[in-house]
Amino acid sequence: MSTALPTRPVLHSEWIKIRSLRGTFGSLIAILFVTTGIQALTAAAIGQAEEGAMGEDPLLAAFYGITFGQIAAMAFGATALSSEFHDGGLRTSLVAVPNRARFYLSKISLVGGLAFVAGQIAGLATFLAGQSFMGPHSIGLGDPGALRAVFGCGMYLTLMALFAAGLTAVLRSATAVLSLLIPFVLMLSFVIGAGAEGMAEFLPDRAGQMMMRAEAGSVVGHWQGLGVLTLWAGAAVIGGWLAVRRRDV
Amino acid sequence: MxxxxxxxxxxxxxxxxxxxxxxxxxxxxxxxxxxxxxxxxxxxxxxxxxxxxxxxxxxxxxxxxxxxxxxxxxxxxxxxxxxxxxxxxxxxxxxxxxxxxxxxxxxxxxxxxxxxxxxxxxxxxxxxxxxxxxxxxxxxxxxxxxxxxxxxxxxxxxxxxxxxxxxxxxxxxxxxxxxxxxxxxxxxxxxxxxxxxxxxxxxxxxxxxxxxMEEFIDARSTPRVRLRTSDPVRLRAALAREGLEMVGADDGRWTVEGIQAERLGPLAAREGIPMLELSDERASLEQAYLDLTADHAQFAATR
Structure with missing residues (x-):
């Protein structure tokens, strides 16, 4: 089993791969800047207009930028994997690292690790930057649930990146994954949300955002929500492994 | 290893x-x-x-x-x-x-x-x-x-x-x-x-x-010579006695299959037939390879 564990050389190799692709590295950086930037701009524009202008839930409203930041996170996860499925890239990679378990685990760990770092920084920066424009309506890190929400924001971005990464290993195309996942995450819970309130809380985006809500959902709690999104992402990552494990390349 | x-x-x-x-x-x-x-x-x-x-x-x-x-x-x-x-x-x-x-x-x-x-x-x-x-x-x-x-x-x-x-x-x-x-x-x-x-x-x-590579070539190329002579009629008769056939090639040259220059040269000398040119010709490796694989090609143009 230890032969499947990531090693430093393989992680280093995966890091060079990510760093050397503009789109992938750009998406990683964008997780941070888009989430924080949109939050700051929106808060600056309408934050002080009236109580609740950013949304009914002041805590969730502090992470409004995540709606856009999550697209960067998904693009990061998807393109980090899809580069292996263009032009026989996987062949080249597997000749250097023929142990597929080690290859896949290293790649997923690095994607998850980088998204975690970018996500956590984004979570904290988004909260602080956004609130600095909120004037009288602002909340602080000491307020109830604020730290949980900051951590939850980072985890949300991390898990969305892994969700997209796993799916890309199954479908072998970032375009397919993003055109499937973005509507799924942005629109589905919005469309069915009103009707089926209870079940909708199990959708990946709804569940993952529980951490950032002041009030938990009717069925899914704050931390349970994180668990539900972890299951979604975990299922995608395992699906990706099953696809990579045996496939002829 | x-x-x-x-x-x-x-x-x-x-x-x-x-x-x-x-x-x-x-x-x-x-x-x-x-x-x-x-x-x-x-x-x-x-x-x-x-x-x-x-x-x-x-x-x-x-x-x-x-x-x-x-x-x-x-x-x-x-x-x-x-x-x-x-x-x-x-x-x-x-x-x-x-x-x-x-x-x-x-x-x-x-x-x-x-x-x-x-x-x-x-x-x-x-x-x-x-x-x-x-x-x-x-x-x-x-x-x-x-x-x-x-x-x-x-x-x-x-x-x-x-x-x-x-x-x-x-x-x-x-x-x-x-x-x-x-x-x-x-x-x-x-x-x-x-x-x-x-x-x-x-x-x-x-x-x-x-x-x-050598064996492949030797096993698959039939010996053949290319020659020029001023007396093709007598040479043809001499070769016929050996069971060989002289075939006309372009620009007045002839080819004979199944014999090498080191055998044909002395033969012509014994008969007193003047040879103007004599050289071995190996069937091309390309041809040998094509013959070998012809039946096994997955995609072949039909003629």
């Missing part, structure tokens, strides 16, 4: 049998040409050897070990499978760097192979701007990274200019002389003849020949 052992190797894709109970060995110290028409199973055999595809049955090992069990594969085997198999968005240096990093190969070795492959000046360029010939050189650079004892090169001269082809030829000969095992696939006999010492020929996934 650097020989390649293929034992009863079989690979089926659905109902098509791409490789059919293949058994052969590739030994170090010489260049082995891996020949066969398109679709004969050459690339599949290489992919099976590298664990990229899973064999339906049989084994393919290097020094008795499966490739996928090597902890440091690039130090053991260098492979050029498909010159296109590099992400166009990366620079040549980044492409080689991630391969090197995965196998603990120092960064200075990347510069060495860039230099050796003649693409050092293009190291910072994105691969999508590369010509096929440059991609081929990059692929060879990647194969050389770990200074491996075994090299698998799938159509390495594809897209190279004449200078590049000579470079690859020299490179393979040098590497073989250093005691490495070199397996080079090609679908062109004429090209392979220029560098291979040994031949493994496939047709429809089956082994058609596993022999040295």
């Amino acid at each position: 650097n020989s390649i052992e293929i034992r009863e190797l079989t690979k089926e894709y659905g109902r098509t049998r791409a490789v059919d109970h293949l058994t052969f060995e590739v030994l170090p110290g010489r260049v082995t040409g891996f020949l066969g028409p398109n679709g004969a199973g050459k690339s599949t055999t290489m992919r099976l050897l590298l664990g990229l595809d899973r064999a339906t049955s049989g084994t393919a090992t290097i020094g008795g070990q499966r490739f996928t069990d090597f902890p440091d594969p690039l130090h053991r085997v260098g492979a050029l499978l498909d010159a296109q198999a590099a992400h166009g968005g990366r620079t040549a240096r980044a492409h080689l760097s991630f391969l090197a990093a995965a196998n603990r190969i120092p960064a200075r070795r990347v510069e060495e192979v860039l230099e050796r492959s003649g693409i050092a000046s293009a190291a910072k360029r994105r691969i999508k701007t590369f010509s096929l010939g440059m991609r081929q050189r990059l692929g060879i650079a990647a194969a050389l990274l770990g200074d491996p004892g075994v090299l698998l090169l799938d159509e390495p001269t594809n897209g190279l200019d004449p200078e590049g082809i000579i470079w690859v030829r020299e490179l393979m000969r040098t590497l073989a002389a250093e005691g490495r095992t070199i397996l080079v696939s090609s679908h062109l006999m004429s090209e392979t003849a220029a560098f291979a010492d040994h031949l493994v020929v496939l047709g429809q996934g089956k082994l058609l020949a596993d022999t040295s």
